[in-house]
């Protein structure tokens with residue numbers, strides 16, 4: 001068995017790490033599963049590819065981040081100002097983004113084979129893989145570091161409280177609509193950055209790359225929690241990154257061993273997420289069942 | 300310092316379920332007043348607090364705080380001057396954040412910028428010292444999640460949070476009602492101390508007539524969306540629980556032709 005696939009999937013995991021971080025922010029901190037993700041991931045992918053094709057790979061990443069943040073703000077406005085249910089707000093933005101994305105790309109896919117990417121400048125010194133590992137690693141570290149710092153500020157604390165007790169945020173004289181907007185912008189910015197990084201790393205962008213991203217993000221967050229639990233914010237951020245890498249390795253391993261067909265990926269991911277989220281419910285049920293059985297014995 | 304003029308609020312206006320919950324409230328509080336508020340269930344006490352704090356806008360009338368008309372000011376903006384506590388200990392604190400993070404959140408009302416550190420060393424020290432005043436040993440558990448405290452402990456911390464940045468007006472809505480009698484008494488003692496220490500203008504809703512009379516300098520009674528009794532000075536000092544109940548019975552019979560009396564808990 002060739003173990004190179006481990007390195008490859010590790011890199012892929014890092015590319016998707018920002019997706020996991022973004023999903024962590026909405027799903028665990030804000031307590032809203034935000035479905036904008038599928039759309040904003042592709043938005044970032046499209047914007048980054050178009051800029052890279054035009055000779056601006058770094059600007060492409062920055063613009064991807066901003067594009068995602070704007071998408072997040074749209075979902076935020078729909079939720080807070082227009083009073084639309086958070087899940088539906090995400091679906092609406094995601095759905096609308098399809099048109100935007102295809103307009104940005106101009107065609108269903110863009111190839112970047114001959115364009116400079118954000119890691120190209122290191123390729124001569126480090127080989128292609130080395131350059132990608134280093135640059136993506138730095139991006140992930142920056143994201144985790146900056147997020148950890150951000151969540152220690154007053155605004156960061158207010159965002160964490162928003163998902164916990166909105167009334168209390170208001171009582172601290174902060175508008176929870178504002179904190180929700182910031183969190184959604186941040187989250188979708190990260191998700192889009194992930195899409196942007198991925199597009200340049202794989203050398204092409206495809207309009208359908210975003211579908212199912214929310215499930216992959218959730219799976220990464222949940223897998224990370226298996227290793228780290230839910231303690232400090234910094235650990236949670238690191239755990240999302242690790243979760244993303246482990247998820248990729250699990251998938252690659254399973255494909256390598258011919259456990260299932262590549263087409264089954266989405267189904268398997270969905271099952272992983274569903275089962276993990278069901279664990280608390282199953283636990284309670286099992287405990288109730290045991291209590292009843294014990295009671296029956298003594299009757 | 301607080302002046303409420305002819306305040307009206309009808310819930311579900313224009314529907315068959317319309318409910319005229321505030322019917323012309325007039326109330327003036329002086330600086331440092333500690334007013335206890337009593338009245339039967341559904342009298343409109345909580346609604347009055349919600350109106351003052353800005354949970355909804357009223358249909359007519361005005362609310363002026365410190366000379367500033369806040370009738371149409373948003374709730375989170377009023378929160379800079381007005382602190383509240385509720386009956387449910389869950390409402391006033393964030394269970395998944397640590398005790399010190401909860402305190403930091405309450406402290407962010409002070410002039411600190413949004414992007415400054417939420418919890419500097421000095422802040423943490425200040426929060427410890429503040430909670431040490433409770434004599435409950437909570438200051439040694441600053442990094443414990445709020446959700447792991449008992450209801451009474453949470454309510455005590457919530458009280459310190461509500462007064463960490465001294466508010467102009469403190470609204471306490473039956474904040475000891477969910478606690479056992481001993482803990483309730485303790486939280487009431489703390490309330491008395493904190494309010495006196497910073498001479499905070501306070502309104503406190505209670506169903507306990509004895510503490511309504513023993514605490515504060517003034518008592519108002521609400522019935523069907525109106526203030527039917529406003530007691531202070533010697534008249535209030537000379538009143539005991541049964542006297543107040545009698546007064547209430549008279550008022551409500553004569554003026555409202557209603558003897559729906561739910562002023563229990565007079566232990």
Ligand SMILES: Nc1ncnc2c1ncn2[C@@H]1O[C@H](COP(=O)(O)OP(=O)(O)OP(=O)(O)O)[C@@H](O)[C@H]1O
Pocket residue numbers: 310311318320338339340341342343344345346347
């Ligand atoms: N948001 C609302 N929508 C509709 N009706 C409401 C609303 N809030 C309060 N009411 C009604 O207004 C009336 C006054 O309620 P309020 O909560 O102020 O009573 P209270 O004096 O605090 O009573 P209690 O002692 O039971 O807490 C009640 O009849 C209640 O049904």
Ligand SMILES: [Mg+2]
Pocket residue numbers: 344345346472
């Ligand atoms: Mg009430």
